[in-house]
Amino acid sequence: MNDFQAIADRVEIEALRGEFTDAAMMRDRPRLASLFTPDGVLRMPNIPVEQVGREEIRAGGERLQSQWDFFVQNTHPGAILLHGDTATGRAYIQEIGRALDGRQGLNYAVYHDRYQRTDEGWKFAERVYEVKYLDTSPLAGAAPHAAHGSGAEAAAGTATPATATTTATAAPAPPTSFTDPASAEQLERVAAALRAGGFAAEILDDAEAARARVKDLVPEGVSVLTGASETLRLSGIDEDINDSGRYDAVRPRIQAIDRATGADEIRRLVAVPDVVVNSVAAVTETGSLVLASGSGSQLPANAGGAAHAVWIVGAQKVVPDLGTALRRVEEHALPLENVRAQAVYGMPSAVNRLLILNADPRPGRGTVLLLREAIGY
Numbered sequence: 001m002n003d004f005q006a007i008a009d010r011v012e013i014e015a016l017r018g019e020f021t022d023a024a025m026m027r028d029r030p031r032l033a034s035l036f037t038p039d040g041v042l043r044m045p046n047i048p049v050e051q052v053g054r055e056e057i058r059a060g061g062e063r064l065q066s067q068w069d070f071f072v073q074n075t076h077p078g079a080i081l082l083h084g085d086t087a088t089g090r091a092y093i094q095e096i097g098r099a100l101d102g103r104q105g106l107n108y109a110v111y112h113d114r115y116q117r118t119d120e121g122w123k124f125a126e127r128v129y130e131v132k133y134l135d136t137s138p139l140a141g142a143a144p145h146a147a148h149g150s151g152a153e154a155a156a157g158t159a160t161p162a163t164a165t166t167t168a169t170a171a172p173a174p175p176t177s178f179t180d181p182a183s184a185e186q187l188e189r190v191a192a193a194l195r196a197g198g199f200a201a202e203i204l205d206d207a208e209a210a211r212a213r214v215k216d217l218v219p220e221g222v223s224v225l226t227g228a229s230e231t232l233r234l235s236g237i238d239e240d241i242n243d244s245g246r247y248d249a250v251r252p253r254i255q256a257i258d259r260a261t262g263a264d265e266i267r268r269l270v271a272v273p274d275v276v277v278n279s280v281a282a283v284t285e286t287g288s289l290v291l292a293s294g295s296g297s298q299l300p301a302n303a304g305g306a307a308h309a310v311w312i313v314g315a316q317k318v319v320p321d322l323g324t325a326l327r328r329v330e331e332h333a334l335p336l337e338n339v340r341a342q343a344v345y346g347m348p349s350a351v352n353r354l355l356i357l358n359a360d361p362r363p364g365r366g367t368v369l370l371l372r373e374a375i376g377y
Contacts (some may be wrong), residue, residue, distance in 0.1 A: 009087065010080050012122045013115055017091050020124070027065050033058035036124045037116050043064035044129040062196035062358050066286040069321070071097035071143075074132060076369040078110070083174040085117040087126070093129075100286065102320035107134040178332035181315035181374045187287060190318055191370060193287030200367040207235035210312045210369045215240065217310055217367060218247065218275050226271055227278030227291075229300050230340070231312050231376030241277060248274075270297050276306035279376055281333045282317050282325035289357040289368070290325040292333065294341070296353035303355055309366040316374035322356070327355070336377040 016035060023032035033054040036042070042060070051060045065071075078090035091111040098104035109132055114125040117376055182190070187203050194201040199369045204210050214237055218224060224247045232238040242249045249272050254266045278298065282290040290309060294301050302309060319325045341349035360366050 001247070002110035006082055009117075009122070011084055013080055013087060013089065014077060016122050016124065017075055017077075017111075017113075017114070020127075021073050024061075024071075024073055029058045029061040032061055032307045035141040036127075038208070040124050041126045042124075042129075043127070046131045051145070059196060062193075063287075066193050066196060066288070067358055068096045069100050071095070074113045079151075087122070087318055089113045089115065096139065100284075100288070103324050104139050105134060106139070107131055107135070108133040149206075175360050177321075179374065181372065184336060184372070185373050187315065187370050187372065189285045190283055190287065191368075193285060194283075194289075194368050197287045198365075199287070199289075199360050200331035200364055201370060202367065203370045203372065205230075206371060206373045207237075207312075207375050208370055211235050211237050211240065213311070213369055214277060214310060217308075218277065220246050222246060222274035223248040223250055225273040225276045225298065225301050225306065227276070227302075229279040229312075229376060230336075231279035231314060232277065234375055235312065237277065237312065249314065267297070271300040271305045273306050274309045275310065276301040277310045277312070278302055279312050279314075280317060282319050282328045283313050283368070283370070284322055284325050285318065285320050286322070286359070288322055288325065290322070290329060291355040291357075292329045292351045293353040293355070294350050299353055303357070304362075304365075310369065311366065312369045312371065313350065314371050314375040317376075318370075326354075333377055 020032060020035055023035065025028070036057055038053055039053055040055050042056070042216050043049070049060060051057045058097075072095065074094045076092040076094070078092050080087060080089040091113065093109040093111060094107075095109065096106045112128040112130060115122050116125040154367045191201040191203055196349050202213070204213060220242070226232055226241050226249075229238070232241075241247055242251050250269050254269055257266055259266065277292070280289045281292045284290070291299060291302055302311075317328070319328055329351055334349065337349045341347060357366070
């Protein structure tokens with residue numbers, strides 16, 4: 001190989017590494033995945049993650065992206081060793097970021113790379129991410145866009161200096177409405193984010209459509225736990241499951257058990273049904289489901305105890321991010337649930353337990369039925 005070819009190869013490989021960082025910063029996961037060979041591998045043992053092939057790399061990146069409030073990656077040049085149509089190298093990384101659940105920090109890392117010359121140019125055959133230093137101290141700064149906004153800069157995870165100045169001096173955003181139905185575009189964003197996280201997601205017109213779809217999704221004869229949900233009650237789904245005789249309904253069974261002597265039996269019944277059917281307090285445009293509970297008894301089935309889960313979600317429960325979801329729980333859902341609990345149980349409700357589902361490690365286990373109409377609270 002002549003010197004000019006070696007120089008060209010080095011320039012192209014360095015451009016490939018820069019393209020990787022740009023795609024990550026722009027949250028362009030299809031482009032990032034295209035930088036790998038069809039059977040390329042991305043390994044992050046510290047997490048741990050191993051993604052093989054472009055589709056796994058794209059989907060895995062979208063799941064990770066949906067969890068970030070902000071993320072910044074800088075790549076510094078490292079060694080490149082050429083071996084004809086293959087090469088090896090290292091790139092040095094500095095990153096800062098904050099996730100929507102509050103995890104945050106600064107780290108320095110190394111990518112150990114293998115490259116392959118292809119008809120499309122140089123591609124990654126393998127990237128292995130090794131953390132060299134990690135500091136999880138609270139970050140003093142914040143992303144210079146409206147908190148967890150849904151605008152272009154927030155979607156990209158970046159903001160220009162002009163954007164930062166404008167945002168910093170702008171008037172406060174109006175309070176979020178927790179009763180207005182989400183737009184068609186918002187519902188599509190939610191569905192896409194949920195699918196990237198391993199959930200099945202469908203957009204349906206109304207509660208009647210959801211009622212029919214639940215009958216398709218839940219086989220007759222299986223054990224089914226329904227949540228204490230106004231959405232299920234108002235839609236008729238609660239009645240379909242608990243009163244029809246079509247299923248082995250868990251709720252009527254536990255209501256017949258003496259709570260003083262049968263607490264263990266109740267606990268086992270509600271923890272591991274075949275199917276749990278419920279609603280949520282909020283769903284974020286980044287693909288997280290948020291459930292709140294006073295006792296926590298119904299949360300294990302939703303978290304993973306049930307073999308399958310179906311959540312029916314009214315359009316007014318869509319919020320931009322996890323912070324707004326938690327506000328919706330406290331400021332909107334809790335006061336309404338408090339009124340219901342006083343009427344039914346003679347005592348107030350409380351948010352004693354929260355369950356946040358950011359992704360499903362068993363893809364397809366959970367199905368989210370997003371409605372175009374508002375129902376429940």
